[in-house]
Amino acid sequence: MTAPTTSMTIPPVQDETSAPFWEAAREGRFLIQRCPETGRFQWYPRAHSIHAPHARPEWVEASGRGELLTYSVVHRGNQRGDPYVCALIRLEEGVTVFSRVEGVAEADLRAGLPLAVAFHQLDEAISLPVFRPRTPD
Amino acid sequence: MIDLSGKAAIAGVFESPRRDAPRVHPFALQMDCILGALDDAGLTLKDVDGLCAASGDWAEGGSTMDVVELAEYIGIAPTYVNSTDVGGCSYILQAGQAAAAIATGLAEVVVISYAACPRWWPLSSPSFDPFVFPAGPGQYEIPYAPTLISTYGLFARRHMDLYGTTPEQLAQVAVTFREHAATNPDARLRKPITVDDVLASPMIASPLHRLDCCVVTDGGGAVVMTSRERARDLKKPPVHLVGYGAAVARTQNSQIPDDLTTPAALSGPRAFAMAGLTPGEIDVAQIYDAFTITPMLALEDLGFCGRGESGAFVADGNLTLGGRLPTNTDGGGLSSNHPGKRGIFTLIESVRQLRGEGPGVQVPDARIALAHGLGGTFCSAATAILAR
Numbered sequence: 444m445t446a447p448t449t450s451m452t453i454p455p456v457q458d459e460t461s462a463p464f465w466e467a468a469r470e471g472r473f474l475i476q477r478c479p480e481t482g483r484f485q486w487y488p489r490a491h492s493i494h495a496p497h498a499r500p501e502w503v504e505a506s507g508r509g510e511l512l513t514y515s516v517v518h519r520g521n522q523r524g525d526p527y528v529c530a531l532i533r534l535e536e537g538v539t540v541f542s543r544v545e546g547v548a549e550a551d552l553r554a555g556l557p558l559a560v561a562f563h564q565l566d567e568a569i570s571l572p573v574f575r576p577r578t579p580d
Numbered sequence: 581m582i583d584l585s586g587k588a589a590i591a592g593v594f595e596s597p598r599r600d601a602p603r604v605h606p607f608a609l610q611m612d613c614i615l616g617a618l619d620d621a622g623l624t625l626k627d628v629d630g631l632c633a634a635s636g637d638w639a640e641g642g643s644t645m646d647v648v649e650l651a652e653y654i655g656i657a658p659t660y661v662n663s664t665d666v667g668g669c670s671y672i673l674q675a676g677q678a679a680a681a682i683a684t685g686l687a688e689v690v691v692i693s694y695a696a697c698p699r700w701w702p703l704s705s706p707s708f709d710p711f712v713f714p715a716g717p718g719q720y721e722i723p724y725a726p727t728l729i730s731t732y733g734l735f736a737r738r739h740m741d742l743y744g745t746t747p748e749q750l751a752q753v754a755v756t757f758r759e760h761a762a763t764n765p766d767a768r769l770r771k772p773i774t775v776d777d778v779l780a781s782p783m784i785a786s787p788l789h790r791l792d793c794c795v796v797t798d799g800g801g802a803v804v805m806t807s808r809e810r811a812r813d814l815k816k817p818p819v820h821l822v823g824y825g826a827a828v829a830r831t832q833n834s835q836i837p838d839d840l841t842t843p844a845a846l847s848g849p850r851a852f853a854m855a856g857l858t859p860g861e862i863d864v865a866q867i868y869d870a871f872t873i874t875p876m877l878a879l880e881d882l883g884f885c886g887r888g889e890s891g892a893f894v895a896d897g898n899l900t901l902g903g904r905l906p907t908n909t910d911g912g913g914l915s916s917n918h919p920g921k922r923g924i925f926t927l928i929e930s931v932r933q934l935r936g937e938g939p940g941v942q943v944p945d946a947r948i949a950l951a952h953g954l955g956g957t958f959c960s961a962a963t964a965i966l967a968r
Binding site for chain 2: 451452453454455456457458461486487488489512513514515516517518519520527529530531538539540541542543549554565569571573
């Protein structure tokens, strides 16, 4: 766990569907959903499977590993502190998530950069997943 | 099924010349535009039985029943309304649906109206992406504080990686539309710029610089539509809606398709099919340009160039007067006017071009125009094809 950056100040509103995700995040685990009928993964979490709409998706722990798909460094606009990196990350399971990339100099950002999930503890209820560089497998 | 092509026409248009309207409520600006467009058509408020608006967003003045509030403010009781809000292209979508309402007898004279005053609006701006709450789907993204521009940055960066698009090619979009704005007396910015100027302007959200971004104006516009038959006898030559399509796709960044296809790939072909036309037959285009990447993806999805080829298409001068597809002839959102949802201006400038009234550069004898917009961050799209 590391300290949250100052610009991450809008807490997510948990609900019945998302509670298991945030509960796991507090324990440092990144969950995604899998369709019980097709076996396909989905992100973001929903109360139904987008692959079989009458099926209720099941939670599975993701590897937490992925690659940088694309990014934008926010220099001006919303931030109250230093520039930060908004990014799409392709997880090994094949789904794309939106998050922050941390611990990489702007000049070193590139598509395909190997990343792994880490967690920022915003408060007692919320640990927010972010992504940091990892050594390639 | 009714063949909608050519059944309805735009009879009047008006774009407010204002770009700053301090302490003017957006409804007051809308009223100026509505009266201006009705006067352009030779109609009065008494003729209006349909009202379309999407005024419930920040700096637009309305609330959740915005079209009702607006009707009351204007002082009319319309029997056809549409306040579908799919972002910046809402007014193009509303034009297509107004045409259907007119063709089926639900309405006879429909006003589509828009204004926003973001430069002075006193109520606070949302501190997060304005399109979603940090609840439901947004709880997985909003806490990271994505900005609107950074989401366009995600698209632009990936386009560069996939297709070799360069910052210089992106900048050329802004340079071209500034050339068109130079002769538009109402354009917010008219001083010519170079590619180097764009690249030297401050980085907002990489890879987009300040001059890759639209202006922020107070402004508004209105469009009057009626039947083909009624439009024939009005003050100005009618401009017929011959093609229309719309589509919505996503709001969350995680749902951006790998190849950057946007819902314009659905709206465009529907519009061309209804019109019985191909992209090569368009004389002039107005394509929503919130950021330099915005019209580039539309050019690909609408079929004006191949997937990934928009950078070269722009750099080759195709969007300039005399190019294959003169685009944003009034200076567009990048240089002329962008209060927040500028889709209505793509309709207005299309009509001006078809009448020979373009305030920026005028395409000689333009006969067929395309007005295309997107909403949000390529979340939605609407396309209209207009002909004299």
